[in-house]
Amino acid sequence: MATSMVNEVKGDDSVPKELLLEKHVSFLREYGQNEDNFEYGITDYLRMSGVYWGLTALDLMGKLKELPENEIVEFVQKCQDPESGGISGCINHDPHLLHTVSAIQVLCIYDRLDAINVEGVIKYVKSLQKDDGSFTGDKWGEVDTRFSFCAVLTLSLLKRMDAIDVDKAVEFVESCMNFDGGFGSRPLSESHAGLIYCCVGFLSITQRLDIIKRDTLAWWLCERQLPSGGLNGRPEKLPDVCYSWWVLSSLSMLGRLHWIDFAALEKFIVSCQDSETGGFSDRPGDITDPYHTLFGLAALSLMGNGALKRVNPTYCMPQEVIDKLELKPQILN
Amino acid sequence: MDCDNEMLEKILKKVNGVVKEDNEIREFTLIPSVGKDRNVSPINYVWEEHALGLETWCAGLLFGYAQKQIFKWRCRKDHDTLNDYLVIALLINPEVRTFWNIKRELLDGNLLDCSTELRFSRLVLSWKPKSYEAYSYRIAIFKKIGHAKMDFREESDLLDSVTRNTPNNYHAWNHRIWCFENYMLVYETDALSRELRFSEDWIKTHVSEHTGFHYRQHVIDSLKGHKLKEIDEYSKLVLNCDSGCTAQHQILYLLIYELHKVLPDLHHHFPGHESIWYHRKYVVHTMHAHLCQIHSVDRDIPQFEFNGAAKLLDGVARSCRNGVRCLKEEQMQSTNLYKRLVLNEREFLDGDFKDEDVRLSRNYRMWLRCIVGIIV
Numbered sequence: 001m002a003t004s005m006v007n008e009v010k011g012d013d014s015v016p017k018e019l020l021l022e023k024h025v026s027f028l029r030e031y032g033q034n035e036d037n038f039e040y041g042i043t044d045y046l047r048m049s050g051v052y053w054g055l056t057a058l059d060l061m062g063k064l065k066e067l068p069e070n071e072i073v074e075f076v077q078k079c080q081d082p083e084s085g086g087i088s089g090c091i092n093h094d095p096h097l098l099h100t101v102s103a104i105q106v107l108c109i110y111d112r113l114d115a116i117n118v119e120g121v122i123k124y125v126k127s128l129q130k131d132d133g134s135f136t137g138d139k140w141g142e143v144d145t146r147f148s149f150c151a152v153l154t155l156s157l158l159k160r161m162d163a164i165d166v167d168k169a170v171e172f173v174e175s176c177m178n179f180d181g182g183f184g185s186r187p188l189s190e191s192h193a194g195l196i197y198c199c200v201g202f203l204s205i206t207q208r209l210d211i212i213k214r215d216t217l218a219w220w221l222c223e224r225q226l227p228s229g230g231l232n233g234r235p236e237k238l239p240d241v242c243y244s245w246w247v248l249s250s251l252s253m254l255g256r257l258h259w260i261d262f263a264a265l266e267k268f269i270v271s272c273q274d275s276e277t278g279g280f281s282d283r284p285g286d287i288t289d290p291y292h293t294l295f296g297l298a299a300l301s302l303m304g305n306g307a308l309k310r311v312n313p314t315y316c317m318p319q320e321v322i323d324k325l326e327l328k329p330q331i332l333n
Numbered sequence: 334m335d336c337d338n339e340m341l342e343k344i345l346k347k348v349n350g351v352v353k354e355d356n357e358i359r360e361f362t363l364i365p366s367v368g369k370d371r372n373v374s375p376i377n378y379v380w381e382e383h384a385l386g387l388e389t390w391c392a393g394l395l396f397g398y399a400q401k402q403i404f405k406w407r408c409r410k411d412h413d414t415l416n417d418y419l420v421i422a423l424l425i426n427p428e429v430r431t432f433w434n435i436k437r438e439l440l441d442g443n444l445l446d447c448s449t450e451l452r453f454s455r456l457v458l459s460w461k462p463k464s465y466e467a468y469s470y471r472i473a474i475f476k477k478i479g480h481a482k483m484d485f486r487e488e489s490d491l492l493d494s495v496t497r498n499t500p501n502n503y504h505a506w507n508h509r510i511w512c513f514e515n516y517m518l519v520y521e522t523d524a525l526s527r528e529l530r531f532s533e534d535w536i537k538t539h540v541s542e543h544t545g546f547h548y549r550q551h552v553i554d555s556l557k558g559h560k561l562k563e564i565d566e567y568s569k570l571v572l573n574c575d576s577g578c579t580a581q582h583q584i585l586y587l588l589i590y591e592l593h594k595v596l597p598d599l600h601h602h603f604p605g606h607e608s609i610w611y612h613r614k615y616v617v618h619t620m621h622a623h624l625c626q627i628h629s630v631d632r633d634i635p636q637f638e639f640n641g642a643a644k645l646l647d648g649v650a651r652s653c654r655n656g657v658r659c660l661k662e663e664q665m666q667s668t669n670l671y672k673r674l675v676l677n678e679r680e681f682l683d684g685d686f687k688d689e690d691v692r693l694s695r696n697y698r699m700w701l702r703c704i705v706g707i708i709v
Contacts (some may be wrong), residue, residue, distance in 0.1 A: 041393045042426040044400070092404045093431040138430070140437055142469050179618050180611075186502075190512050190547035192503060216704050222697065235543040235607045237501060 014165050015284045019300065019307060021061055024293055027278030028054045029066045031104030031290055047090040048079060052102035054142035057294040059109055059318050060301055060308045073115045078104045085120025086126070086138070096138045097128060101150040103155050109321055118158055126163045134186075142184045145176050149198035151327070152205045153315065154325060161206075170208050173199050179321055181217030193224060193233035195244035204253045204314040204329040214332065216252055221247050222259035229264030240282040241292045242271045244299035249313040252302055255332035262303045270295050341398045344375060344391060344586050349417045350426070351385050352453065358602075360384035361424055361460040364390050383458075387424075396425045407435060412444045420453065422649055427457045427464040428578045437473055447478050456489055462495040468508045480515050488512055510551055518559065526563050528552045529587075533595065536612070540599060543608040550615045553591070554586045570594060588620045592677065605689035610697055620674060624665050679709040 007277075031054060045052070051072060058066050079088045079099070087103040088094025101119060107113050128135050128151065135147035148169055155161050176183045176199065182191025183199035196217070203209045223246045224231045230239025231247045244265060251257050271284045272292070279288030280296035301311040312317040314329035322329075352358060366376060366388035387395075399422040406415040414646035416439065423432050439445045451474055457467045475483050492512075495505045517524035533551035539545050561583055562565075568586045596616065599609045665671055677699060686694045701707045 025358070042396050045431060046428045088431075093429075094434050096430060138434070139474070140434060140469075142472070179615060185507065186515070188551055189507050190503065190544055205615055219700060234501065234503075235611050236541045237543075 016017065016273045016275045017267075017270060019277060019305070020273050020278060021279030021307060023088060023295040024297070025058065025061060025063050025066060025278075025282075027288065028058055028290060028293065031279075033112060044090045045093050046099070048076070048087065048099040048106075050091065051075070052105050053290040053294040055106055055109060056317060057290065057297050059321075060294075060311060061295050063308060064109070067304050069110055072106065073110060075110050076107060077115055079103065080120065081124075082117075082120070083141070085117060085122070085124035087121065090124070091326065094138060097125070097135065097147050097150040097154075098137060100124065101154045104154050105315070105317055108157050108325065109317065111324075113158070121154065122158060122160050122163050125154055129164050130167065133170070133172035135169070145173060145183055145195050145202070146172055146185065146198050151201045152202055156205045156329075157315075157325065159325075166191075166206055170203070170206055170211070171200050174211050177211075177213075180220050181213040182220050183213075191232065192242050193221070193222065193231070193246045193250070194227075196221065197222065197250050200250045201314050201329075202255050204331065207330045209253065209330050209332055212254070214256075218251060218254050218256035219253075221251050222256070224264065225260055228268055229261065229266075230268035231265065232261075239268060239302075241269055241280050241299070242282065242295040244269055245295035245302075245316070245329060248299050248302050249316065252313040253329075253331055258303070266300065266303060266305075269299055272296060335344045338398065341391075344387075344395060345399065345417060346423050347374075347376055348385070348387065349420055351376075352456065353449075355380070355385075356452070357383045358385060358452065358456055359459060361456050363389050363425070363460070366390040375593050388646075388650050392425050396422055399425075400451055403432065404662055410514050412439055416445065422456060423453075423588055424460070426521055427461045427467055430466060433466050433470050436470065440473065442478060443596060447474050450474055451487075456515060458491065458495055460500045465503055465504050471508070472511060475515075481520055483512075483516050485512065485516055485521075488516075496545075500539070500543050503544060506548050507537055508546045509548060513555075514551070518555065523562075525552065525555065525561050529561075530564055536595075537599065540603040542610060546608050546612045546615075549617075550612070553584065554619070556587060558647065560673050561587075585620065585623060588616050588623075591616045592620075592674075594629055600690075604687065605693070613697065617674065617678065617701070617707070618672075619707060621707070624668065624671055625667075675707055675709060678707065 002060065004272075005216070019170075028231050037060070055064070055067060055072070055323065058064055072094075076087065078091050079093075079095075080086070080103075081088065081095040085097055086097070087100040088095045089099040103116070104113075104121065107115060125135075128138070130136065130143065132142040135145055135151045137147045137150075152161065152169065155163055157279055173183070175187045176185075176189065176195075178191045180191050182193075182196050184190050184192055200209070200212065200217075203212060217261075224233070224243065227241050230241075231243040232239050233243045233246065246258065246264075248260065251259060264307070269280070272280045272282070272286075273296075274281065274288045277288055280292040280293055281302060282289045297308060298311045298316055301308040302313060309320065312319045312322040312329070315322055315327075315330070360383065364386045365377070371390060373684055375391040377388070378384070378388035399418040399461065401417045403422060407417065409415070414430055417455055419432050422429065424438075427433075436445065436450070440447070440450065451471065454467045454470050454474075457464060461467070471488075476552060489512075492509050496502055496509075499505070513524065513528060517528065523525075525636070529549075529552055532545065532552050535545045536542075536549055564583045564586055567590045570590060593610075593676075596613055598608070599606075599612075682694055698709060701709055
């Protein structure tokens with residue numbers, strides 16, 4: 001029995017075959033307008049990341065103006081904690097590095113960094129680095145490679161990488177590398193495509209991609225592509241649109257993008273659109289959300305889709321924003 | 334039922350009453366209530382099963398209400414009231430970091446009881462077994478009470494039920510690794526042998542879960558720093574002799590055991606599983622890396638017979654005696670163990686594969702050549 005096929009997803013004839021940009025614009029514009037929605041009602045705490053997903057997706061489609069800029073900037077301002085300098089996911093919530101990075105990405109897209117206390121953000125990020133170089137997500141202290149990435153992503157956008165001990169930070173990320181070339185959330189953890197993206201992105205920003213076992217890792221990454229064309233995040237798991245981004249962007253930074261079958265992946269991503277509501281879901285036929293919508297569009301952009309703006313593989317932001325900031329994250333040829 | 338604040342308070346009190354009074358409460362869930370009559374209580378509690386359910390129609394309202402109250406009560410002195418709101422809000426959505434943080438503040442101020450909090454976070458995990466926050470909170474509690482006082486049987490029982498019900502649960506297995514590193518290896522003498530047995534049983538019954546394989550790989554890797562009592566039993570199983578080896582090399586016996594006992598069984602009984610092929614990669618890669626790293630003159634390098642073949646580590650021992658402190662690639666390749674490993678993989682790959690294994694074996698052969706540098 002070809003058992004691994006059981007885990008696969010087959011697109012039937014009813015799934016979309018074209019990119020439905022207009023549908024996605026209205027999906028993102030209207031998302032959250034219906035506050036009776038149970039899921040929306042209980043997800044206040046990650047509103048800041050939601051704004052980043054929606055805004056970046058709209059910008060990639062050339063529709064940045066669809067969302068109210070001043071309202072969003074004001075929201076970010078209100079979420080900054082005057083004491084620690086960190087930014088929270090929503091008003092009343094505690095600051096966290098995950099939301100701080102989203103807020104800085106949003107403000108960079110709008111070119112409105114002046115709206116907040118930037119020195120406060122730098123102080124906050126600096127305060128979260130531990131002696132071994134790792135970062136915690138907030139003052140309570142769990143360590144995770146995601147937070148190392150968030151820290152350097154934030155500081156590089158603010159041009160203040162000097163605020164932290166970069167060498168130590170690199171040492172920690174290196175200690176999370178596994179025999180397969182991949183990375184997990186902390187030392188000894190299993191390799192996971194999402195965390196590999198964080199670590200490769202971290203090394204791209206710190207210009208230290210040299211420590212990666214390039215082909216070992218690229219091999220593992222390209223084995224994530226399944227016969228359906230979709231990519232999974234770990235062996236024998238289901239394909240998911242968000243891994244299209246994490247795997248593809250990592251391969252792009254490693255200069256091995258051509259190890260993926262673009263046509264098959266594109267077909268899979270396009271089949272994850274909802275032709276009625278708009279938006280992308282994890283797999284064909286599931287409920288769509290802004291998170292999968294951004295990563296679906298970003299992956300299509302990385303594969304050169306002409307209807308979308310070019311995306312930067314390290315920052316997951318439009319390339320033009322990165323160019324304007326004169327940032328040059330490392331990319332291997 | 335008209336859901337005004339008074340009504341929500343009533344539901345809230347009742348849920349909290351159950352959570353507080355039932356010391357053995359084990360299960361929480363939200364019950365989908367499409368078309369259900371809203372004039373009956375949304376709480377479904379089965380005492381015999383220590384299980385509590387809440388209808389979804391009121392969950393959103395209850396969460397919104399509790400959230401408002403939490404922000405209102407956060408800075409006040411009435412901690413019990415605050416905690417009642419936290420319990421409800423976190424049961425409905427355990428991913429809200431801020432609410433766990435408030436619990437951490439209460440815990441730090443000794444305003445919450447650690448064992449009650451362990452029970453509560455377990456209840457949350459019964460409903461959301463992938464909650465990163467709930468595992469983090471448990472670790473915060475163990476740090477507070479001291480790792481030595483952790484009840485590993487309880488933790489093991491929790492992880493067993495969680496991992497049984499949610500395949501490839503990344504956070505749960507990370508939690509087990511944390512327990513292994515911070516508790517088992519530190520406070521238990523038989524941790525290594527027990528976890529080796531446990532993980533072997535686990536992978537044999539969950540062949541498509543790479544996460545379980547990763548855990549076993551981690552346990553095997555831990556042999557580098559700890560002596561395993563049963564190493565002779567393993568070496569007898571594969572070599573028909575005592576190992577008499579040092580801790581530095583005992584990992585080799587385990588890897589040979591893996592290559593000759595565990596993997597053939599798995600490949601045979603469960604064809605087409607990528608996770609098994611990845612495990613094979615780990616075993617071969619680690620053996621190869623270990624051979625490359627041997628660099629000290631070591632009288633204790635095992636010189637065992639292996640499936641009737643010549644002495645495996647002969648070459649290693651010879652070069653060491655010659656005073657070569659660092660085995661170069663070429664010398665390593667002249668060792669019998671290396672030759673035997675290559676031969677083993679060649680014979681294995683020359684076998685008859687069907688369906689998905691045809692593709693997987695082709696990928697594996699290419700990986701051996703391009704990544705490890707073993708041409709078969």
